[in-house]
Amino acid sequence: MSEAYDLLIIGAGIAGMTAAIYAARSNLKTLVIEREICGGLANQTHTIENFPSHPGINGMELMELVKEQMLACGAELREIVDIEKFDITGEEKSITTDEGVFAARALILAMGRTPVHLPIEADWDDHIHYCSLCDGNFYAGKDIIVVGGGNSAFDESLYLEGLGVKSITIVEALERCPAAEMTIQRTLATGKVSIRTSTTLTDIRPQGSKAQICLVNARTGAKEVMQTDGMFVFIGQKPATSAFSGILGLDSHGYIETTPDMGTNIAGVYAAGDIVAKRYRQLTTAMSDGTIAALEAHRFLCR
Amino acid sequence: MEEKITLLNRESFGEFVKNNDCLVAFFKSKCPNCKVLLKVMEKCKAGRPEIAMACISSEDEEAVARMLAIGRVPTVLVYKGGEEKTRKSGVMKPAELEDLYLRA
Ligand SMILES: Cc1cc2nc3c(=O)[nH]c(=O)nc-3n(C[C@H](O)[C@H](O)[C@H](O)COP(=O)(O)OP(=O)(O)OC[C@H]3O[C@@H](n4cnc5c(N)ncnc54)[C@H](O)[C@@H]3O)c2cc1C
Numbered sequence: 203m204s205e206a207y208d209l210l211i212i213g214a215g216i217a218g219m220t221a222a223i224y225a226a227r228s229n230l231k232t233l234v235i236e237r238e239i240c241g242g243l244a245n246q247t248h249t250i251e252n253f254p255s256h257p258g259i260n261g262m263e264l265m266e267l268v269k270e271q272m273l274a275c276g277a278e279l280r281e282i283v284d285i286e287k288f289d290i291t292g293e294e295k296s297i298t299t300d301e302g303v304f305a306a307r308a309l310i311l312a313m314g315r316t317p318v319h320l321p322i323e324a325d326w327d328d329h330i331h332y333c334s335l336c337d338g339n340f341y342a343g344k345d346i347i348v349v350g351g352g353n354s355a356f357d358e359s360l361y362l363e364g365l366g367v368k369s370i371t372i373v374e375a376l377e378r379c380p381a382a383e384m385t386i387q388r389t390l391a392t393g394k395v396s397i398r399t400s401t402t403l404t405d406i407r408p409q410g411s412k413a414q415i416c417l418v419n420a421r422t423g424a425k426e427v428m429q430t431d432g433m434f435v436f437i438g439q440k441p442a443t444s445a446f447s448g449i450l451g452l453d454s455h456g457y458i459e460t461t462p463d464m465g466t467n468i469a470g471v472y473a474a475g476d477i478v479a480k481r482y483r484q485l486t487t488a489m490s491d492g493t494i495a496a497l498e499a500h501r502f503l504c505r
Numbered sequence: 506m507e508e509k510i511t512l513l514n515r516e517s518f519g520e521f522v523k524n525n526d527c528l529v530a531f532f533k534s535k536c537p538n539c540k541v542l543l544k545v546m547e548k549c550k551a552g553r554p555e556i557a558m559a560c561i562s563s564e565d566e567e568a569v570a571r572m573l574a575i576g577r578v579p580t581v582l583v584y585k586g587g588e589e590k591t592r593k594s595g596v597m598k599p600a601e602l603e604d605l606y607l608r609a
Contacts, residue, residue: 238541238596245537262537282541282548282599328576328594336536337577411576 204296204303207233207278209499211310212297214279215242216485217475218312219268220492221499222277228500232277233304235297239281240272241265242314243439243476244485246333248361253485288445290471307470308499311446311458312492314476315439315483320349324406326413329432334358337432342366344431347415349403351379355436356389362434363392370395371428373417375402398426406433441477453479464495470502510546511559515566522584527557528606531573531580533564541596542579549599556606583609 209225211218214236225232244250247261256264273279280301287298296305317332324330331337338361346367348359351374359370372379372389377400379386389395398417405416409429417426441456451459451467457479464472474491476483513521513529522529530546532539543560550558563570563578573582573589580594583606590609597605 239537239544241537245540248535260535262535262540282544284598331577333536333538336533336538336579339533340576 204305205233207231207304207306208503209233209308209310209496210235210295210297210304210306211277211312212285213237213242213312213314213475213477214240214269214281215312215314215475215488216244216265216268217314217477217488217492217495218242218310219265219272220489221310221312221474221496222272222279223268223275224493224496225499226272226275226277228496230308230496230500230503233306234272234277234279235283235285235299235304236279236281237283237285237313240269240279246335247357248335250485290446291449291468293470295470308503309471310464310492310495310499311450311466311471311473311477312475312488312495313442315441317435318438318440320403320433320435320437322403322406324408324413326406326408329408329411329413330406331432331434332436334362334434338362338365338367338434341432343368345369345429346371347403347428347430347433348372348436349433350374350436350438351376351381351397351399352436352438353381353385355379355434356381356385358434358436359389359395360385360392363389363394367394371430372397373401373403374399375420376400377421401426439476443477455479463498464491465498470499472499508550508554510543510550511557513559513561513566515569518561518566518569521557521559522589523587525557525559526585527559527583528602529582529584530558530560531563531570531575531578531582532560533578534562536578538596539579542581545597545599545602549602552599553603556603581605585609 208230209232211234214234222234244261284300289296295309400420407414443456458473459479472495474495475488582592583590
């Protein structure tokens, strides 16, 4: 037996929660299913400075406010849920989880993206991190490597520098760091950060709590060996859509292709947020997707 | 049997791990992965109420964290017979947490 809803939303990041607010306010019986906890990627951002109405707010704090609003609107939420099976091609979409089977005529996929892990095997996992908010303060007074030269890597480097890290070496494979020039300059102005461009991390050799790492410059072939206490990796994100290959229209990177109204190739199935094939991935764009997806789901259900 | 996750401090920590075979999670307040792990612990506790579970802030109780060489959070320690049997860092699923305890 499945539990029946009007709308199921998978993923309780900002896209899924915004969709839930709109759906619940449209009187749709709405269930949000989340693998971890509400908030998604924004939980990992210490200060968000471009969210209208909040010149600077902690990501987890902002997400807590959205969660409260969503629940107050009447949406139901289940966190720490493992989805075992998606049946989404029929008129009734059904989701099998470790907490039971849930069914609805409409479904919004808002599962965002997960960080790309370092493609190097090393028995040093306790010192390789993907969340500076979680693990940064253990590196006060220590030397660290930041892998990646995008905005995330520079923003996180600034945060780590603020925690009292002794030195940061940013390693970027491209010729130029893709981060915004203003952020790069702000980071360099701390005097604690050095940047290696056209450089790839090729080896990590653990030496007790430290490790010796090998960097290779792609232009000159020069090798550099240095010792480090830890490593923070920000080399991008990938969409969690492997379960839908051959079912939903995906682009070559695995992002879900949608119509301007967030519809997919399956009637009643919508997508919202970072999981969607698009150019800009921000909180505000995810909220826009979530809004449109929920309103379209409502329209679909009223037909 | 405690129905909830017990919040420990430097005074209660020693007694708790001496008197209970248990899982203890070290966490930080602003750490998203810790928040996930504590929620996982709640779900695990709901299914296995007989397993004693506790948590302790590595910020507020820095001395305890230092004494046990907690290098990152969340880190879960399993105590049996008053001794640390195993530990694991990072986010786990409820079944993995239960397994960590049962195998220790
Ligand atoms: C380091 C960093 C800093 C950033 N800073 C900013 C910023 O300052 N301002 C800004 O506007 N944007 C920022 N962004 C981008 C912003 O965080 C994202 O665009 C936004 O969070 C995307 O929201 P989402 O809901 O689409 O996905 P997510 O936030 O990724 O949420 C997806 C949710 O789905 C859940 N999920 C995944 N798979 C499943 C499954 N199988 N079952 C159930 N649940 C599942 C996940 O656990 C997650 O909670 C930043 C991103 C990064 C990486």
